[in-house]
Every structure is written in structure tokens, then in C-alpha cells.
Amino acid sequence: MQLLGLYGRVNFILIQQSNFFYFFTQLKSIKMSRNDKDVLTDDVYRDFKKSVNTDRVTSKGQERHEKGLGLDPLVDPASNGVIRRSLNRMESEGLLFRLVMGVAILIEERLDTTGSFRRNVDIAFKALPRAYELLKKVLGRYDLQMINAIFADELDEYILCRSHAEMGIKIAEQMTLMVPEGGGKGNHGEDPQYGLFAGAYLTSADINRYGLKSYDFTTTDEPSHEPILKSQLERVFGKEVFNRVKENGFEIDPDNLPTVKQVIDKLLERAHTFVFLVDKDSEANDYWTTVIDQNRIIYLEDTLWLPEVKAAIIGLTEGVLTLSDMEDFLVNEANVSKDVARMIKRAVSGIPIGAQTLLENFDKIPLKGDLFKEKRDMWPTDETPGEDDSEEPTKTVWL
Amino acid sequence: MNINGTGNKIYATVRQLASNPNFNLYECLEGEQTYFLKIAKSKAENGTLEKEEYILKTLKEVSDNVEIEYAKKRTRPDSVLNNHFFFPEIVDSFVCKEQQNRRVLILGLTSISKQTSDLAPISFITKRDMVRIDPKTSVWILGKLLKMLVFTHDQNVLIRDLSENNILVNKAQHYVSVLNWGDALILNRKLEQKECSIEIVGVTKEVVKLLGGNPKTGEIPEDEQMEDSRYQDLLKKLIRGEYYDAYIAHSDFYAIARSIWPSKFHPYTTK
Numbered sequence: 092m093q094l095l096g097l098y099g100r101v102n103f104i105l106i107q108q109s110n111f112f113y114f115f116t117q118l119k120s121i122k123m124s125r126n127d128k129d130v131l132t133d134d135v136y137r138d139f140k141k142s143v144n145t146d147r148v149t150s151k152g153q154e155r156h157e158k159g160l161g162l163d164p165l166v167d168p169a170s171n172g173v174i175r176r177s178l179n180r181m182e183s184e185g186l187l188f189r190l191v192m193g194v195a196i197l198i199e200e201r202l203d204t205t206g207s208f209r210r211n212v213d214i215a216f217k218a219l220p221r222a223y224e225l226l227k228k229v230l231g232r233y234d235l236q237m238i239n240a241i242f243a244d245e246l247d248e249y250i251l252c253r254s255h256a257e258m259g260i261k262i263a264e265q266m267t268l269m270v271p272e273g274g275g276k277g278n279h280g281e282d283p284q285y286g287l288f289a290g291a292y293l294t295s296a297d298i299n300r301y302g303l304k305s306y307d308f309t310t311t312d313e314p315s316h317e318p319i320l321k322s323q324l325e326r327v328f329g330k331e332v333f334n335r336v337k338e339n340g341f342e343i344d345p346d347n348l349p350t351v352k353q354v355i356d357k358l359l360e361r362a363h364t365f366v367f368l369v370d371k372d373s374e375a376n377d378y379w380t381t382v383i384d385q386n387r388i389i390y391l392e393d394t395l396w397l398p399e400v401k402a403a404i405i406g407l408t409e410g411v412l413t414l415s416d417m418e419d420f421l422v423n424e425a426n427v428s429k430d431v432a433r434m435i436k437r438a439v440s441g442i443p444i445g446a447q448t449l450l451e452n453f454d455k456i457p458l459k460g461d462l463f464k465e466k467r468d469m470w471p472t473d474e475t476p477g478e479d480d481s482e483e484p485t486k487t488v489w490l
Numbered sequence: 491m492n493i494n495g496t497g498n499k500i501y502a503t504v505r506q507l508a509s510n511p512n513f514n515l516y517e518c519l520e521g522e523q524t525y526f527l528k529i530a531k532s533k534a535e536n537g538t539l540e541k542e543e544y545i546l547k548t549l550k551e552v553s554d555n556v557e558i559e560y561a562k563k564r565t566r567p568d569s570v571l572n573n574h575f576f577f578p579e580i581v582d583s584f585v586c587k588e589q590q591n592r593r594v595l596i597l598g599l600t601s602i603s604k605q606t607s608d609l610a611p612i613s614f615i616t617k618r619d620m621v622r623i624d625p626k627t628s629v630w631i632l633g634k635l636l637k638m639l640v641f642t643h644d645q646n647v648l649i650r651d652l653s654e655n656n657i658l659v660n661k662a663q664h665y666v667s668v669l670n671w672g673d674a675l676i677l678n679r680k681l682e683q684k685e686c687s688i689e690i691v692g693v694t695k696e697v698v699k700l701l702g703g704n705p706k707t708g709e710i711p712e713d714e715q716m717e718d719s720r721y722q723d724l725l726k727k728l729i730r731g732e733y734y735d736a737y738i739a740h741s742d743f744y745a746i747a748r749s750i751w752p753s754k755f756h757p758y759t760t761k
Contacts, residue, residue: 390679444537
């Protein structure tokens, strides 16, 4: 027996030997291991954490860097085709395909790791199980997939580390491969714009195929440098960056690159985008309010409550939470104090509430367990949005 | 048309008062009391009204608490702050199934007007009545608007709509209020000086327009009430953005205005 297509998910199984007992035991173990890997449970996280230096969770990535090996391909923005893809997960079922976890929803988080933010990956890693649980509560019908990214200054070794769109323990694994340098060079700003560029032009998310949007969060305390430079784009994403952008459906003139505001405007077309300004100075506020609507800037004193703030934003955007019930949700489901709940509510109260619910197909997207004819089909078998197979109410129904 | 509110309340719409891209505004009756009925233009705008409800409830809570604290410290027993005069009270809030699940806010300004018809946007003064106010009348309007900003800025709230259509006055009783808080932002950080300055300049410009003046320069027509240029200079200074603290702007404003015109009730007067 030979198993094919084992890259995180099993697509099909080719039986070369008729050993049914072996087939079923093997299939069971595959399913178990997939489930273990693809859902971030406390147990799985705890097991993985044993292999991590919790004082410096990125030591694996740092060691690789110190050996001169550069970034691990799993967090190198230039690796693996450059475009990061968030895809619906399908499993074969007879002649059909079953949607394993609901439609994939992508959350990209971009953390400043310069200067005093050098510990942000450690903080995010520690908070990951809490963040994951909360996100599952507000995104219950979707397949939660996350890209974690960190950014620095163009004068640092690495401007950007960017993971793949992952689920389960791989999210944690790829965090440990990052290289936060803690630099920044004190030059009045950092360089998150290349990460924002990737979010806008180098991301392909299935959620967008349905007309819905993913989520994009940038955390910083400084302005972004301008302009976006061709040389830096090629440095971060490789010489083929403009071909990859084109492959992903966008046309960009390398000699007339978009401004940061234009990049964010483009990103807003496919993602509910927010900037967290943490303990910011006036210069940072002055800058960010010129490139993104103030309703999308969230002011925070520190990064301690980022998981709760993100869950609150997503809950409001998805219509799962209202401002009226948010405090109860945060107190009861996130176990924060009333004061913290009020602070979070205040911080997020200006965002566009219910924005996802207004988008086409919000009420129509496929759900976990739906069956599809083809693996990349958008809609389940014999179902297209808008069609209603129910009997007309005027027809006589005999009991 | 009747709109069913919470707890068997029925709001009968009397007439449409205004609209903007987010909502329609009606005068409505509940029993004998008139209110403003604000309904989202579509379900898509429900969130804006939900946010407004949160801001108004927060301001009311803070205003009540500030009043209690003030009562402990005041030197005159009848002295009150009345910050709640500056914004509507949420009388009711609900999603109306009969109206395509649009959110409805019932807003009351009963502290400053027995009937909603006692109030009018200041745009009516120059655009409908085609008159201008005299300088003494401008004192209570601008003075109260600056007092409002002292309160809102202290709460880290930016109103972000201080246009002539959003500032209401009760001409007879000398009350001022802002009606629409759907564009407002309540921030969990201190406001920037620039942000405060923009709103101070904003209210001053509207009052200069009421005086028949130039909102860009602050220049107002000559008037026999002004014996010297002190009031004119103050308006110009406010419009130039030299004030970024509403408390100081409010204090300076009344210090100068009272030095010119001692405190005395001056009926609403136009020219």
C-alpha cells in the first residue's frame, strides 16, 4: 500500500495491495494524526512547548540565523512560491469531497519586533492557546487559519518574517522559526509596509472567493517609512516578486509602486484591516491617520490583551457580538476583569460594526461536512447560492 | 406610521426632520412626549447607530458621575454642571423587524426642550431665516459649545461632526446641544492637541458664520455692541487654532466676553 498526497492533509489513498486490515488501521492513524495537528488543543500545545525554550521561543530561528543559514523557508517571505494561500480543506468521501472544517478564514497578524517590542513573539507564543480558543468562539463556523508575521526596519537583517497560512500546532511551530532582531535603528519609523504589501498582493485566500474578507492586524508604535522601494521588495520577496504579484491577479508597475496608503486601500478590498497603536507617540498617530481610517486604528497601552481585542473586533465584524453584550462575553468567555472588558469595548467601539455580515454570501457559505463534486469547487453539490429547493408553500401537503 | 418599541411602547412618527447617508430622522410621539426617532437607512448602518448608543450611554454615565463629584465640591448649593444637556439621552433602542431589521434609536433632549420643535439647527438661522445673530447672542452659543468640548475632550471623545446642521439651539432658553453622535469616536487614549484644536476651531467657525462673518479669518461685521476689538481678536485667535485645550479656550473666552458684557440674560437677537 502506498499513501500519496500526504502534505498536511490526505487527499487520496491508492491501494496497491489488497490488505484491508492494514488499510483501515493506516487510515485511522492518518485521520488521528491530522486531527491532532490541525486543531490547536491545550494538550498538543503543551507537548510542543516542552521542546521550546520558553525564555526565548525564537531560539531555533535565531540559531539558524547565527549559523549564516538565513531564515527558515517556512517563515521566509521569499520562499515556497511567495504567495501565501489559505485554502478550504477537503477530504475525499467516495466520489465526492467533504469540507473538513468549514470555509477557511484567514487571520494575518503582523507584529513590530523592533526595540522594546523584541519580546512580542514570546508574548504572542505564550498567549497562543488563549488567542486560538477565543478566535474559535467568534469564528465557529469557519476553518481558522493564521499567518504570523514580524517586521523590523530596512536597516535590520530581516525586514519581514512571514509564516504560511497554518492551522493547529504549525502556527506555534512557525512562530519559533522567526528572527526578531530587536533593532529598529531609531530612524523615526519602521518598515511594516512590505508586510502590508504581502497582505494585499501576495495572499490568496478562499474566503475572498465567496465575497467575504479575511482579517489583517498590524501592531506597532511607530510610523511606517515611505516610499515602498522596488529594491526592498526584491530583497524581501525575491527577484520574481512582480511575477508573483501578477500570478496572484494584480498588475503593478515596478517603476511606479503604490504608496503605503494605496497598499492599505488594496488590502482593505480583501481583508478587514486594523492597526494597533501601542503606547504610541504623536508622530505615529499623525502618520497612521493619514493612511488608514481612524475607525480602524485601535489604541492600546500594551500588547497584553491583543487576543481579547482581536476576538472583540472579529466578533463585532462578524455580527457574533454587539457592543451591548461584549462586556459579558469578555468577562465570561475570556475571563478578563470588568475593567479590562470595558477598556477593550471602548478601544474597539469605533470599528465598522457588522461589516462582514453585509457582504455577499455571508449567510450562504458552505459549512463543515458539506459535500463537493470537485476539490476546488466553491459550492457544494447541486447547490448554488440563491437557489431554493424547498417546496412552494402553496402546494398541498398530504399528511 | 407607528413603530413598535421595547416594552409595548409605540412611537408615532410625526414628520421627517432630516436624513444623511446613514439614517433618517423623524419627530415622533410617545404618549404626549415628542422625541427624535432615528432609523438606520439600511441594515448596513445598524452598526453606526449601535456605536452611537454606546457613546451616548457612556457620556450619560460619566456626566452623572461628574455631577455627583461636583456636588461634593461646589461652593454654591444650586450650582450644577449639566453636561448632559449637550447630547441626547437614549430613550429606547431596538431593531425593528417591520422595518427590514433596521435599528431605531429614540433620542430625547427633554432636559433642554419640552418639545422637539423648541430646538432648531443653527443652519436655519442663516439659511432659512436669513438673519445673523448679534455678538451678545453669540456669547452663550459659543461659550456653551466650548463648555461642551471641555466635557467631551476630557472624556477623550471626538464628535467629528460640528457642522451647522448638527448643532441645535433652544433660542428661548439658551441651550445648545449636538444631535448626531454617529460620527463620534470614543478613544481609550488622551486626545492629541491637534485633534482638540480642530474641534475648537470647528465650533468657532460655525458661530462666526452665525455672526455673518468670514469663517476662514474670523472677521465679523462691525457692531455697536463691540466697543473695541477684544471680541473680534478672540474669535480670530480661536479660528487660527491657537487654542488646543478646550478648558483654557473656555476660560479665556468667558474672561474676555464677561469683561466686555457683564453676565446678564440677553434674549436671542438677530439682525
